[in-house]
Amino acid sequence: MANQWLFKSETYDNCNCAVNCGCQFNLPSTHGYCQSAFVGNIVEGHFKDTPLAGLNWAALYKWPGEIKEGNGKRQIVIDERADEAQRVALETIISGGACEPLSNLFSVFASTCSEFCETLFLPIRLGANLELRTAKVDIPGIMRSTGRPIINEFNGQPFHIALARPSGSFEFTYAEIGLGTTSVTGDMEMAFKDSWAHFVFTTSIKMGWSAKDQGSQHGLARDLRRIGFDVAEINHTPRNIIW
16 A cells, blocks of 8 residues: 555536536637636545545636646645645645646646645535535635536426546546536635536546556446535435535
8 A cells, every 4th residue: 555545536526617618528618718616525545554535625726718728826725624644645646746647637737737826724514415416615715616407497407417528538437517606715716607517426546556547437326425514405305424
């Protein structure tokens, strides 16, 4: 284990694009610039001998133009419950510092950023029902976000969209798609409403295993564990607290 690490997270991401995010369809961004907020709960993980399971994390990004053009800005937020070793481990992974170049979203996005804000250690309240495409995030003083399903205008029911990326994606291979509304204050001030959101059941990033395992996903639709708080407040369904 000394030369291995694993980061397996259930993740909610909301960006400022419409529901044809250019990153996923090889298109330009909706507005000509990109802003995004990733928030997740680590369901399984370790960095060498340091356990990471149960901790929450967030990564906030802004680019003045298309992501590929660079000059982005990033801020990492780490669960305040993490001890010193866990804080160092998570910052190393999420910054891309422990990743092979361009092997996953952390290393790809780090390569397109030129400004890196101070890492914050704060409470990260994350509630999500990934199967129903709902989420609620509260990072006091920094970020608030809600995710919801797209609604069918003909019958008023949730409009189910899922996206498979069998190859060529550094973010996921399968995700449920919905809408999100996010506001961020502080160094990464940004806000967007009813824009692209994706809900990823299980994203695994491994180092120290064979190359074919890098950035792979495991479980996918068979792994429908819920994460969070006050999910019933959003969708009136039972909830399962796992942190």
